[in-house]
Amino acid sequence: MKRKQRRMWLLISALAGLGAVAALVLVALEDNIVFFYGPSELVAKAPAAGQRLRIGGLVAVDSVKKAEDGSVNFAVTDGNNTVPVLFRGLLPDLFREGQGVVAEGALDGAGLFLASEVLAKHDEKYMPPEVAEALREQGQWKGEGG
Amino acid sequence: MQTFRDFFDMGGYAAFVWPSFAACAVLMIALVVSSVLRQRRMRARLDEVEKLVRHAEGDEAA
Amino acid sequence: MTQAAAQRRGGGGWHRFANPARFRRIAGAVAPWASGLAVALLLLGLALGFFVAPADYQQGETVRIMFVHVPSAWMALFCYTALAAASAASLIWKHPLADVAARAMAPIGAVFTAQALITGALWGQPMWGTWWVWDARLTSVLVLLFLYLGYMALWQAIEDPAKAAKACAILAIVGFVNVPIIKFSVDWWNTLHQPASVLTTEGPKIHASMLWPLLVMAAGFKAYFVAVLLLRMRTELDGARLRALESRLAAAE
Numbered sequence: 517m518k519r520k521q522r523r524m525w526l527l528i529s530a531l532a533g534l535g536a537v538a539a540l541v542l543v544a545l546e547d548n549i550v551f552f553y554g555p556s557e558l559v560a561k562a563p564a565a566g567q568r569l570r571i572g573g574l575v576a577v578d579s580v581k582k583a584e585d586g587s588v589n590f591a592v593t594d595g596n597n598t599v600p601v602l603f604r605g606l607l608p609d610l611f612r613e614g615q616g617v618v619a620e621g622a623l624d625g626a627g628l629f630l631a632s633e634v635l636a637k638h639d640e641k642y643m644p645p646e647v648a649e650a651l652r653e654q655g656q657w658k659g660e661g662g
Numbered sequence: 663m664q665t666f667r668d669f670f671d672m673g674g675y676a677a678f679v680w681p682s683f684a685a686c687a688v689l690m691i692a693l694v695v696s697s698v699l700r701q702r703r704m705r706a707r708l709d710e711v712e713k714l715v716r717h718a719e720g721d722e723a724a
Numbered sequence: 725m726t727q728a729a730a731q732r733r734g735g736g737g738w739h740r741f742a743n744p745a746r747f748r749r750i751a752g753a754v755a756p757w758a759s760g761l762a763v764a765l766l767l768l769g770l771a772l773g774f775f776v777a778p779a780d781y782q783q784g785e786t787v788r789i790m791f792v793h794v795p796s797a798w799m800a801l802f803c804y805t806a807l808a809a810a811s812a813a814s815l816i817w818k819h820p821l822a823d824v825a826a827r828a829m830a831p832i833g834a835v836f837t838a839q840a841l842i843t844g845a846l847w848g849q850p851m852w853g854t855w856w857v858w859d860a861r862l863t864s865v866l867v868l869l870f871l872y873l874g875y876m877a878l879w880q881a882i883e884d885p886a887k888a889a890k891a892c893a894i895l896a897i898v899g900f901v902n903v904p905i906i907k908f909s910v911d912w913w914n915t916l917h918q919p920a921s922v923l924t925t926e927g928p929k930i931h932a933s934m935l936w937p938l939l940v941m942a943a944g945f946k947a948y949f950v951a952v953l954l955l956r957m958r959t960e961l962d963g964a965r966l967r968a969l970e971s972r973l974a975a976a977e
Contacts, residue, residue, distance in 0.1 A: 520816055520817060523815060523816045524816045527812060527815060527816060527897070530897075531897065531900070534898060534901055535901060538901045538905070542905070542912075546913070549860050549913050550860075550913045550914045551857065551858075551859035551860065551913070551914050551915050551916055552914050552916075553914070554914070572914060606853075607853070608850075608851065608852060608853025608854075609850055609851065609853075610782060610783070610851050610852070610853075611853075615782075618916055633853075633854075634853065635852045635853045635854055635857070635916060636851060636852050636853055637852065637916055637918065638782060638783065638851060638852075638918055639918055639919075640918040640919045640920060640921040640924075640929050641921070641929045641930070642780050642783075642787060642790070642921060642929070642930040642931060642934050643780070643781055643930070643931035643934070644778035644779070644780070644781060644931060644933060644934075645778070645779070645780075645781040646778075647781070647931055648781035648782075649781075669774075672785040672786075672788070673779060673784045673785035673786075674784075674785075675784065675785050675786045675850055678786060678789065678846045678847065678849060678850050679785060679786060679788055679789055679846075681846055682789045682792055682793065682842070682843040682846045682847065683770075683792055685839065685842045685843065685846075686792045686796065686839050686842075686843065689835050689838060689839055690835065690839075690948065693831065693832065693835050693952060694952060697952055697955050697956050697959070698955065700956075700959050701955055701956075701958060701959045701962070704959050704962045704963055704966065705962060707966060708962050708965060708966050708969075711966055711969045711970060711973065712969065714973055715969050715972060715973055715976075718973060718976045719976065
């Protein structure tokens with residue numbers, strides 16, 4: 517039995533060491549692992565104009581303006597900070613005001629984010645339309661989209 | 663017939679919904695079929711070798 | 725008598741012969757039930773998923789992809805956890821069935837992982853607007869697929885079964901680090917993939933009309949896993965017996 521116990525402790529300590537190494541690596545690489553920055557993170561980071569990155573947040577309500585030439589203006593917000601975005605191209609089906617969004621592109625000199633790609637990010641809630649409608653009517657829940 | 667077409671259309675997302683289910687069906691059925699065939703091949707080889715072993719050890723006993 | 729010798733005479737001998745025989749008997753009894761249950765649950769789950777579950781308030785009919793995507797992803801993680809546990813049992817207790825189970829599980833887990841990735845792409849394109857992104861969740865699941873494939877390749881690459889079992893067990897356990905990374909990637913980092921909907925600390929965030937079909941499908945996937953696992957373990961055990969007989973034959977000649 518003693519040998520089996522020794523093997524077990526050896527395995528457990530090896531796994532713990534491995535986990536610690538993995539955690540350190542992941543923390544060190546955090547900047548590369550995050551898929552996007554929120555508006556507040558973007559303000560804090562203050563990246564140089566022209567640097568490629570992704571921003572994510574909610575499409576601010578009443579911010580979407582579609583121009584004649586097919587370009588779209590909207591704002592990405594996290595409640596504290598808001599970043600204006602300009603995009604020309606095909607928007608995903610789930611792109612709506614109040615809905616999550618991730619845009620890839622770069623800031624111009626004036627603080628406008630020029631997006632080359634816009635992806636929709638939805639939340640983890642699933643329900644039938646009637647339930648969403650009922651919840652909205654009861655005012656219990658501020659639904660996204662609609 | 664209209665309802666059948668609506669069902670097949672999947673609200674305009676037929677090109678994504680049906681291939682998802684088809685891919686899972688194909689992969690899961692393929693895994694079962696290959697596992698069954700593998701077992702049959704193994705069983706056949708095992709029967710053959712068992713016969714050979716019986717022969718060899720029967721000869722020794724005689 | 726040394727301890728090792730005692731082990732060989734006592735536990736080892738019993739392990740090596742009586743246990744696989746008993747496993748065969750139990751597996752033979754369970755396999756038909758698992759197969760029948762898998763077919764019944766999967767058919768029921770499909771019927772519920774297509775005819776009873778409603779469309780989603782935002783995602784419309786694409787939400788039905790969830791009924792294969794989520795169980796596939798769950799099973800991909802479950803299989804790897806079981807693979808790592810069996811590998812640990814193999815290294816610590818040298819239980820012969822542990823290697824057999826681990827080796828039989830790998831292709832099943834690989835299939836589930838591939839399904840999660842394929843259905844995820846087919847769901848991501850219409851909803852997110854992209855087939856694939858290199859976010860933490862998607863990337864870590866792709867790594868999981870490579871772990872399964874690497875594990876299977878390593879078994880093929882090493883000829884001596886005992887050495888192969890040991891190397892593969894170590895690979896499986898090292899790779900287990902990836903499992904919590906997959907599960908919590910959506911909480912630890914900004915990802916395009918949304919956080920968990922069912923296994924959350926606050927309870928499921930899916931309406932009951934969609935949750936039930938999902939759980940039935942998940943149970944069907946689990947039963948399918950048991951049925952295929954038992955079959956593949958039988959083949960592995962037959963393979964071990966074949967090797968033993970062949971070496972006996974070679975010794976007799």
